[in-house]
Amino acid sequence: MDLARSRRYLKAVGVVLWRPRDSFDAEPDRLFTGEAKWDLTTDLGTGDGIALSTAPPSQGRASTGAPPGTAPATPASTASGFVGIAAARAALGAVPGAAASKTTSGTRRSLPPVTPPATARPSSPPLDTPIASASPPAPAPSSLAPPGPAPVSLEPVTPAPGSPESAPSSLLQSADAQGIAAMDWPELENEVSQCRRCGLCARRNRTVFGTGNRHASLMLVGEAPGADEDRQGEPFVGRAGQLLTRMLAAIDLPREQVYIGNIIKCRPPGNRDPLPEEIATCRAFIERQISLVAPQLLLCLGRISAQALLQTGDALWELRGRWHSFGPNQIPLLVTYHPSYYLRSPAEKARGWADLQQVARRLRELSPAPGGE
Secondary structure, eight states, rough: OHHHHHHHHHHHHHHOOOOGGGGGTSTEEEEEEETTTEEHHHHHHOOOOOOSSSSOOHHHHHHOOOTTOOOOOHHHHHHHHHHHHHHHHHOOOOOOOOOOEEHHHHHEOOOOOOOOOOOOOOOOOOOOOOOOOGGGGOOOSSSSSSOOOOOOSOOOOOOOOGGGGGGGHHHHHHHHHHHOOOOOOOOHHHHHHHOSSGGGGTOSSOOOOEEETTTTTTTEEESSOOOHHHHSSSSEEESSHHHHHHHHHHHTTOOOSSSEEOOOOOOGGGGGOOOOOHHHHHHHHHHHHHHHHHOHHHHHHHHHHHHHHOOOOOHHHHTTTEEEEEETTTTEEEOOOOHHHHOOGGGGGHHHHHHHHHHHHHHHHSSOOOOOO
16 A cells, blocks of 8 residues: 555545654655654554654653653544544454454544553552541540539628528618617617627727717717727717817807717728628617717718718718708708818818808707797
8 A cells, every 4th residue: 555545545534644844854654743753554554553642743752741661641632543543444454353442432442551650649448448537536535634523612601682691680680770779878888888790899999889968959970980089989089079179169069068979889990981781780879879869950970970871872062061851750960071071171161160050050940049939
């Protein structure tokens, strides 16, 4: 079979043959595929494998990266060329008894397998080998001991006011107040001197019961004893007490004609303000003293005494300047500054003088002069 006839036949069955432009001067019976040559007449006569590359010869091995001696990968377009060549061989009878394999596009000759480049791939275990990672990992043993029960505090817990647990304490205070309300002067004074109802008793030197006329028309109520009062057991004996004595004398009220008591009977540490629970514990004593004195007027000296007797949280400037009433007998009550405030702010003494003038005027209204109507 001559070369021209073979080319015409291959072209008729759809086989496209090409060669590089720089090989036109080469022998017409040689075809190029990549860097390898093959003889068409020899291939058709012997049935050797044909590999037609779709890439130009200049790309060759560099485009595929395959080592020498390894056939380049066969694209899909080359497979159609293999099918046409196989059909031509069968028609010419050049390859008798050639093995053929069925594919989706027709019958073609099986090519020798191409060995891919060796790459490092992990070996797969046999299918019947159990995979260790398929089972959940066993929990690591903990080096820490399981947490034990929380420690129990042995300190006493004070129940919140109004809670069911505080009901017994409230009942005890109510019963205690009822007992105090039935005491006379000697019993009340003795009860105060022996009182240990709160923690203030631990540091006191003496209790401060009260002093003055027990039938006075005016009763003054202070806050708590100071250092001087704690030593002497009498209210208002320090610098603030001396100022109070002079202020009373200015409205023609000698100190001996009034009664003076305190909300708290023991000195708080460091002269701090009394705590609400301390006031609540000691409140029954001052209430019984007011009941026994039965004054016509009450004068509260400072914020603590005013809030305690009026049962309010209002500030002193809101309570001062107007008359209030106290207890079931509606005793008129006036609020003024504590004498120690005037020692710290002497310019405020004018306000204290105005309050004392209201007291003197009210006393004159309640106690008319002898011989008057």
